[in-house]
Amino acid sequence: MSDALKQRIVAQRERIDDDLVALSNRLHGDPELGWQEHRSSAAVAAVLASHGFAVEQPYLGLETAFRATLGDPESAGFTVGFLAEYDALPGLGHACGHNLIAAMSAGGAIALAAVADELGIAVEVIGTPAEEGGGGKIELLERGAFTELDLALMAHPAPVDVAEARPFAVAHWHVQFDGVAAHAAAYPERGVNANDAFIIAQTAIALLRQQLPSGVRVHGVQTRGGEAPNAIPERTEGRWYVRAETMEQLLALESRVLRCFEAGALASGAKLTVTSESKRYAEMRTDAEALAVYRANAVALGRDFDVPPEAATMNRASTDMGNVSAVVDAIHPYIGVGGEASNHQPAFADACVGPIAEQTLRDGATALAWTALDVARTRGHSA
Incomplete structure (x- = not known):
């Protein structure tokens, strides 16, 4: 019976292939x-x-979030949510493949809809903005999203297939030093050099890294360093991420990194302002049983998880899906698009369109729909 249902899912997905690729x-x-x-x-x-889902947009007050539903969660035996991301990277476009995430989640939901009603499955797609540092899923969580789901799932493009996501917890900071401008040659003593503050802070962070626990990541970029070589910089700015294995470890680490920025302010005389760009992203709590089902379904479609460990590290990237997994059973596997490029490289954006990416899209949508079906049949009340 399950094979017949899965074939109906595939037939439905094949009917919408052109729509998914176009999307x-x-x-x-x-x-x-x-x-x-x-x-x-x-x-x-x-x-x-266009495929029968009722769409609510804006959703929970967020202009670029949406909720698309098919079936009634209150009367269904099982409610599955496909999460869609669609934000891009500054200067890099879709070099993380969120165009494929959105199409795979939409495709998986539409394909599952072919059998959902008769099995008592309610299907949702939740459009989640600003994953790239903005914490869109966290904002939605705090407004009541996701809690009605029995399973939340999505698949993320990567160079190769990796089943289990093991993302770092992460804090995103905007860092600003404010000093006093002055002519660098004529009146240097009148200036307070905000760029010196950043140099001191980055040097302190570089030295701190030797004492940090294995696996911790501290990295960032200076986005504003000054305006003219003959003017002492009045303001400098940057964006910095602090990552750790768990939220608990992250909270303990943050104060140590903050002291490095405080050292820059103390030594230079500049004023420091640190602002969180989003709520903290949590580590992932994967539903191991559902993930095993996904892996089996992906293998059945010809996906290969036997890859070198050094090629499989995209699963350590932070994601606000971790916060969702703290309240709902969830999986976040990675699906390969091939090639030599890795996420957040310009060439990876190129890899997220074209024939190989389209096959990844078809496989991802099918594997997600099959997985939702299998889990619903095991856990649902009427499936």
């Missing part, structure tokens, strides 16, 4: 940054609406 290509060709994904979120929602 992925449209998002890829028109990348939008976090919280600004107005055209992208509307495009994903429109595809779902």
